[in-house]
Amino acid sequence: xxxxxxLHVLIVEDEYFIARSIARIVEEAGGKNVGPARDLxxxxxxxxxxxxxxxxxxxxxxxxxxxxxxxxxxxxxxxFLFVTGYDVSGISPNFQNRxxxxxxxxxxxxxxxxxxxxxxxx
Amino acid sequence: MKAKANAATHFGxxxxxxxxxxxxxxxxxSINNFAGYLTRLLLIGTAYFxxxxxxxxxxxxxxxxxxxxxxxxxxxxxALLVGLRVWPAIFFGAFVANLVASEAVLASAAIATxxxxxxxxxxxxxxxxxxxxxxxxxxxxxxxxxxxxxxxAAAIGASAGVTSLMLFGLAEWRxxxxxxxxxxxxxxxxxxxxxxxxxxxxNYPRRRLKAEALPELAALFAAACAVGLIAFSxxxxxxxxxxxxxxxxxxxxxxxxxxxxxxxxxxVVLILCAFAVWGTLADAVPLFVRPxxxxxxxxxxxxxxxxxxxxxxxxAEVAIRRQTEARLRSREQELRxxxxxxxxxxxxxxxxxxxxxxxxxxxxxxxxxxxxxxxMPLRDLVDPEDWPRNLKLFEGAVRDEQPYDVEVRFxxxxxxxxxxxxxxxxxxxxxxALRHLVSVSQDVTERRRAEERQRWFMAELDHRVxxxxxxxxxxxxxxxxxxxxxxxxxxxxxxxxxxMARAHSLLRRGQWEGVKLEELVRDALAAHxxxxxxxxxxxxxxxxxxxxxxxxxxxxxHELATNAAKYGALSVPAGRIAIDWEQxxxxxxxxxxxxxxxKYGPPVTEPERxxxxxxxxxxxxEPHGAAVTMEFARLGVRFSMDMPLVDPGQRWLPEMPLAD
Numbered sequence: 001x002x003x004x005x006x007l008h009v010l011i012v013e014d015e016y017f018i019a020r021s022i023a024r025i026v027e028e029a030g031g032k033n034v035g036p037a038r039d040l041x042x043x044x045x046x047x048x049x050x051x052x053x054x055x056x057x058x059x060x061x062x063x064x065x066x067x068x069x070x071x072x073x074x075x076x077x078x079x080f081l082f083v084t085g086y087d088v089s090g091i092s093p094n095f096q097n098r099x100x101x102x103x104x105x106x107x108x109x110x111x112x113x114x115x116x117x118x119x120x121x122x
Numbered sequence: 123m124k125a126k127a128n129a130a131t132h133f134g135x136x137x138x139x140x141x142x143x144x145x146x147x148x149x150x151x152s153i154n155n156f157a158g159y160l161t162r163l164l165l166i167g168t169a170y171f172x173x174x175x176x177x178x179x180x181x182x183x184x185x186x187x188x189x190x191x192x193x194x195x196x197x198x199x200x201a202l203l204v205g206l207r208v209w210p211a212i213f214f215g216a217f218v219a220n221l222v223a224s225e226a227v228l229a230s231a232a233i234a235t236x237x238x239x240x241x242x243x244x245x246x247x248x249x250x251x252x253x254x255x256x257x258x259x260x261x262x263x264x265x266x267x268x269x270x271x272x273x274x275a276a277a278i279g280a281s282a283g284v285t286s287l288m289l290f291g292l293a294e295w296r297x298x299x300x301x302x303x304x305x306x307x308x309x310x311x312x313x314x315x316x317x318x319x320x321x322x323x324x325n326y327p328r329r330r331l332k333a334e335a336l337p338e339l340a341a342l343f344a345a346a347c348a349v350g351l352i353a354f355s356x357x358x359x360x361x362x363x364x365x366x367x368x369x370x371x372x373x374x375x376x377x378x379x380x381x382x383x384x385x386x387x388x389x390v391v392l393i394l395c396a397f398a399v400w401g402t403l404a405d406a407v408p409l410f411v412r413p414x415x416x417x418x419x420x421x422x423x424x425x426x427x428x429x430x431x432x433x434x435x436x437x438a439e440v441a442i443r444r445q446t447e448a449r450l451r452s453r454e455q456e457l458r459x460x461x462x463x464x465x466x467x468x469x470x471x472x473x474x475x476x477x478x479x480x481x482x483x484x485x486x487x488x489x490x491x492x493x494x495x496x497x498m499p500l501r502d503l504v505d506p507e508d509w510p511r512n513l514k515l516f517e518g519a520v521r522d523e524q525p526y527d528v529e530v531r532f533x534x535x536x537x538x539x540x541x542x543x544x545x546x547x548x549x550x551x552x553x554x555a556l557r558h559l560v561s562v563s564q565d566v567t568e569r570r571r572a573e574e575r576q577r578w579f580m581a582e583l584d585h586r587v588x589x590x591x592x593x594x595x596x597x598x599x600x601x602x603x604x605x606x607x608x609x610x611x612x613x614x615x616x617x618x619x620x621x622m623a624r625a626h627s628l629l630r631r632g633q634w635e636g637v638k639l640e641e642l643v644r645d646a647l648a649a650h651x652x653x654x655x656x657x658x659x660x661x662x663x664x665x666x667x668x669x670x671x672x673x674x675x676x677x678x679x680h681e682l683a684t685n686a687a688k689y690g691a692l693s694v695p696a697g698r699i700a701i702d703w704e705q706x707x708x709x710x711x712x713x714x715x716x717x718x719x720x721k722y723g724p725p726v727t728e729p730e731r732x733x734x735x736x737x738x739x740x741x742x743x744e745p746h747g748a749a750v751t752m753e754f755a756r757l758g759v760r761f762s763m764d765m766p767l768v769d770p771g772q773r774w775l776p777e778m779p780l781a782d
Contacts, residue, residue: 014745015592015593015745016674016738016741016742016744016745017592017593017596017597017600018589018592018596020596020600020741021592021596021599021600024599024600036745038744038745038746038747060585062670084585085584085586085587085588086581086584086585086588087581087584089581090584090585102588103588103589103591103592104588104591104592104595105592105595
């Protein structure tokens with residue numbers, strides 16, 4: 001059974017290779033890619049223009065933090081997770097409880113994190 | 123005698139009291155000083171003789187016993203100051219004086235022996251038990267001196283003297299007690315009134331005699347003389363005959379004792395006693411008038427003793443206190459100087475946290491004046507966020523009686539904060555209660571900032587490395603999906619990773635601020651050229667590419683070159699590649715327009731060229747906002763791209779957070 005069947009996944013990542021990797025993982029698990037968006041503005045455009053069920057966020061987008069986007073996501077009720085090269089201690093304290101995938105990553109780590117993010121809050 | 127910095131000068135004898143050379147030899151020490159020695163003997167002996175003769179002239183109870191006997195004072199002083207070897211002077215002075223008065227040789231010799239013994243024994247006792255020539259510098263010393271004189275020295279002199287008189291038949295045995303009493307009292311008074319003056323002036327000849335002090339000294343002695351005149355002298359007798367003004371003697375004495383020190387006090391004592399003697403001799407002192415002359419003298423002696431001993435004691439005590447006070451003050455000033463100008467902030471606070479002392483450095487830390495800081499509770503200085511931590515450490519320290527370290531922020535009046543490292547030591551009193559806390563504080567804002575910066579750099583480095591590894595990992599996977607054989611895979615991976623590595627080298631050489639486009643192009647093609655310069659034509663203005671764009675552009679060029687080498691212009695000797703670019707400004711944005719044109723290669727068929735490489739070419743610059751076109755024209759592959767250029771001056775690293 002495909003883990004991400006039917007899920008629309010917004011990927012926000014500015015590095016081509018890594019964005020391609022995540023996109024491939026999503027596709028192979030039955031999900032639909034929205035993006036990847038390479039900067040915050042592109043992400044917001046995609047968010048307002050398409051259906052999005054979950055967002056995969058890289059923390060450092062061309063030198064700026066992705067955190068401001070999270071309020072847009074929260075406003076739309078879209079859960080999100082982080083894929084990042086930062087250790088958990090390098091993440092802003094407000095977001096340290098989010099599902100987190102550290103780079104380099106295994107396919108399964110990404111999938112599990114997406115599933116965890118979309119699970120209804122306990 | 124220049125100041126050798128000896129203990130005497132350092133600890134309170136600023137004009138360097140002469141060192142005691144207490145020798146106990148009864149004979150001269152060396153032949154060299156013999157002349158000096160003889161001279162001194164002569165002087166002392168003469169002085170003794172003169173005073174002795176004067177004293178004997180006042181003899182009342184017996185020609186050889188006088189109530190006024192200054193020579194004993196001189197003898198004792200000489201023995202103390204010069205040493206016991208002055209004994210010949212005393213002996214001969216006494217001998218000749220007595221001889222002149224009584225014309226009895228043996229008796230005079232015996233009496234002289236007694237006087238000499240008196241001085242010698244007295245000096246030895248004072249040397250051993252009373253501090254030698256410093257005897258008058260302490261209250262206890264004065265009292266001990268009086269005791270030694272009364273109990274021993276004078277007793278010896280009187281006993282020897284009176285016994286001699288009796289033995290040689292010069293006096294009647296029944297008068298022994300009276301004569302002994304007079305003799306003894308005379309010697310005591312002589313020692314107590316005369317010796318202190320001589321010894322103290324010898325010890326401190328220059329103390330407090332500077333120009334500004336002389337008027338006071340002169341006034342003091344003038345006052346003493348005036349009191350002497352009024353209280354004792356016969357000059358005012360007609361007017362004041364019945365009034366016992368003797369008691370006003372206390373005023374100059376108190377003045378001297380409280381404000382002028384032992385030496386001047388002893389001098390005032392001498393002055394007053396001298397006037398008292400004069401007055402008594404002239405029957406002018408109502409208080410001293412008695413039926414018999416001798417009794418009058420005895421009252422006089424009593425006066426002299428009651429005047430000299432208490433004032434010497436008092437003056438010694440006051441002098442000691444003054445010295446201690448001066449020492450304490452100077453030590454306090456030293457400590458204060460150290461404290462105030464220390465580079466580290468030092469503060470003292472009470473157990474309840476109020477500041478008691480703060481030095482300049484501490485005031486600078488808090489950016490407040492000392493007056494503002496005093497009695498301010500420490501809590502008001504410390505950032506509220508840091509206070510609980512400080513309090514906890516403080517309580518622990520008090521409980522364990524151990525010092526502690528803490529780093530807190532001070533809040534300055536302008537609201538800014540500074541990180542302060544404090545080393546706090548609790549100080550307890552004898553009962554074990556906390557008396558106060560001493561704290562040494564240092565501004566560590568810079569250090570913390572440096573530590574923060576370092577932590578930040580480490581995290582960034584970690585982040586970068588992980589990203590690169592993730593990129594390589596992705597590239598490995600993506601490559602693996604599109605190749606057929608292991609060799610293909612290995613070659614492709616090696617090529618791509620090497621391209622990435624070389625791109626990083628170029629960046630590093632450009633100090634991470636940008637790479638020249640021409641260098642990027644040449645570097646990507648270098649592996650495929652090996653000397654054929656006409657194969658590649660490169661043209662374009664100098665153009666600096668920002669770091670992140672440069673890395674992806676390097677990958678792109680690598681792919682183009684690899685493809686050209688595998689299927690395109692670089693796979694045949696006749697093939698040519700023309701690469702050119704230009705920069706255009708389009709509405710405030712600087713854009714790079716780059717073209718890669720292959721010619722004279724093998725015929726191009728599109729399906730052959732599909733692969734990850736092509737996908738990569740099309741898409742790798744997409745995150746940078748580039749528009750890419752790739753045409754597989756019959757002539758050769760044509761690639762063109764149009765990309766907004768990021769200002770290379772833009773920081774490669776995101777803004778580092780500043781410590782607050």
